[in-house]
Amino acid sequence: MPYPADVVERYRAAGHWERRPLADYLLDVADRTPDALALVDGDVRLTHRDLMVRADGAAMRLRELGLRPDDRILVQLPNGWELIVLIVACLRLGAIPVLALTAHRQHELDHLVERAEARAIAVPDTLAGFDHQGMARVIASRAPTVEQVLVSGEEVRTGSVDLRALLRPADDPAGARAALDAITPDPLSAALMLLSGGTTGQPKLIARTHEDYGCYVRSIVDVCLLTSDSVYLTLLPLGHSLPLGTALAALVAGGRVVLEATPAPERAFATIERERVTATALVPAVAQRWLEHRLVDTDSDLSSVELMLVGGARLPDSLAERIAPALTRNLQQGYGMGEGGACLTRVGDPSDIIWHTQGRPMCAGDELLLVGEDGEPVPDGEPGELLTRGPCTIRGYYRAPEHNAGAFTADGWLRTGDVVRIRPDGYLVVEGREKDxxxxxxxxxxxxxxxxxxxxxxxxxxxxxxxxxxxxxxxxxxxxxxxxxxxxxxxxxxxxxxxxxxxxxxxxxxxxxxxxxxxxxxxxxxxxxxxxxxxxxxxxxxxxxxxxxx
Missing domain, CATH: 3.30.300.30 (ANL, C-terminal domain)
Structure with a gap:
């Protein structure tokens, strides 16, 4: 669903959009600080140059497999270096990764393949005892569009493509970069597809463009104060918008992303101490587990953690008050969705704001509107359903015209279904939900x-x-x-x-x-x-x- 031409020009004139494909920001960092660490995944440690050389090599090999710009690749991989490199490879090629969760099974993936008309599926061989490769091959055998099954792991069966081999560095880095620079994607084209958490059965596809997701990522850099010294620990599934956006933001800032497959505090605390992690993001349930574990583990050194972002669900006030200084120097609360921009508290905000609100718009161009059951704006200070639009918010779901008619207004407002209250200082408090x-x-x-x-x-x-x-x-x-x-x-x-x-x-x-x-x-x-x-x-x-x- 394209943005109106006048809206495009307004967002560009205001500086929210910069007419650049998303991967260009990562190339800038690799050119500026090629030897700085970018990814840490267990024993795998990749510099920013390694990341881009591998991504370019993978993009060229995807071309050899027949994939072209605008082709969709259903990606169902756990947090790991393979997932990040594959996403960046797609950004370079102009192919569109459709980010599924590892918890999804054939019921969900059949739907996503059909809706996205996916040309390839990327999966682990097995994960937590489940045969993802076998499932992907069954889906591919029945889907007329799927031509390749890409598999990450030790057991790549005949007929599947070894994803780790595909992600090796480009044989001719300079030649690969030149070839991909020549087909750089249109900044207004789709960069990736996320999944909605909707109320009407199967998830809908959220197509984020290079410009709008680039604005989202750069806004995270600014509001989370990320720099080249940042070490960001990603624990939540990268198939969600906020974990992916914060990981890309850390890379765009020139920092380092440390990847973990589980948020279990026993493992995460050791990683924080070893890598000197400076920032991470959690959901409230995980934050509570960390607080409980901290009572029995007082020896782990968490002093490097400058910022902890908690979102995904309403954080209870009593829990918010305990997070800092037990786990971090600065708590940051947030509210957002895969469809659009986010609200975040700011470092340095008073305790009342940090503990009791879910922040204010991350991007200055984001607009908020509260309406009542009649669709009319509610009086100041009263709760209402939140509508939002702006340079980080989509204008419609992919191939869902009937749903779009109810989810979006004619002038571009997204109906979130969430009931919120906006304080006089502009900070948002989530009260509940209209959505089922x-x-x-x-x-x-x-x-x-x-x-x-x-x-x-x-x-x-x-x-x-x-x-x-x-x-x-x-x-x-x-x-x-x-x-x-x-x-x-x-x-x-x-x-x-x-x-x-x-x-x-x-x-x-x-x-x-x-x-x-x-x-x-x-x-x-x-x-x-x-x-x-x-x-x-x-x-x-x-x-x-x-x-x-x-």
């Missing part, structure tokens, strides 16, 4: 999708999925079910359907409540507000009657 969505520790679960699975269980007459509060993850999924007369419905039955469909494991509800009927609103819809209140009351009652710990 469960935010399980930063992973978004569509209620509609899980309910559709539930209706496939024999004996289910009605089903409704709602969020239930959780002190660790923020929210977990609770499924309410009305069974048919005489039927017995178990949580295991729902899990079996979801597993058989090949859907991501995190979508399995963690509680089942069987009721005789579901409450309804005055217009006959299932009253999910009442269900959320009901499960909260049930949890409170259980806590009151639970035996005291000895």
């Amino acid at each position: 969505l469960i935010n399980r520790g930063g992973e978004k679960i569509s209620a509609e999708e899980v309910e559709n699975f539930a209706y496939q269980v024999d004996g289910v007459s009605q089903a409704a999925l709602v969020a239930m509060p959780d002190p660790v993850l923020g929210e977990r999924a609770c499924l309410y079910v009305v069974p048919r007369p005489g039927a017995l419905v178990r949580l295991e039955d729902v899990e079996e359907v979801i597993t058989r469909a090949g859907a991501a494991r995190y979508k399995v509800p963690e509680r089942l409540v069987v009721v005789d009927e579901l409450p309804s609103t005055n217009i006959g819809k299932i009253d999910k507000k009442a269900l959320r209140a009901d499960i909260a009351q049930r949890l409170d009652a259980e806590r009151l009657t639970a035996p005291a710990a000895s």
